[in-house]
Amino acid sequence: MVPLALVTGVAMLVVWFPLATLWHQQGEINATGAQIATIEKQSQDLKDQARSVSTKAAEEMLAREQYQLVSPGQSLIQVLPGNGTGYVSQSTGDPGLQPLAEPLSATSLNVSTSPKHLTSHHSLTGYLARFMRTLEFWR
Secondary structure, three states: OHHHHHHHHHHHHHHHHHHHHHHHHHHHHHHHHHHHHHHHHHHHHHHHHHHHOOOHHHHHHHHHHHHOOOOOOOOOOOOOOOOOOOOOOOOOOOHHHOOOOOHHHOOOOOOOOOOOOOOOOOOOOOHHHHHHHHHHHOO
């Protein structure tokens, strides 16, 4: 029994451990090879793309489309899409593009200049008088 255990132990040390290491390393080599193949494919695709845009016409098209560049003597005009009615949409969010309000329809502004709202603080002097005039501004 002891000789059989001894032979099994030696076989494990000599055969099993190196084979397991070799098996693991082969898996890593295969994964690295797949990564290299992917990178080579991407490199070839980039070379093909570079070859396709190396012509003068392709360079001009790329400059016009992606960078809005024009040839010397030309000017760039961009036509923005409209909503079909010819008017600016009310939902643009930019208050500068909204139509002007009629002065008579501005009912939210209740400006009253009647004498009952105007108060005078001539009896106050110094800091307190300035403070009260500042508060009157906010009425």
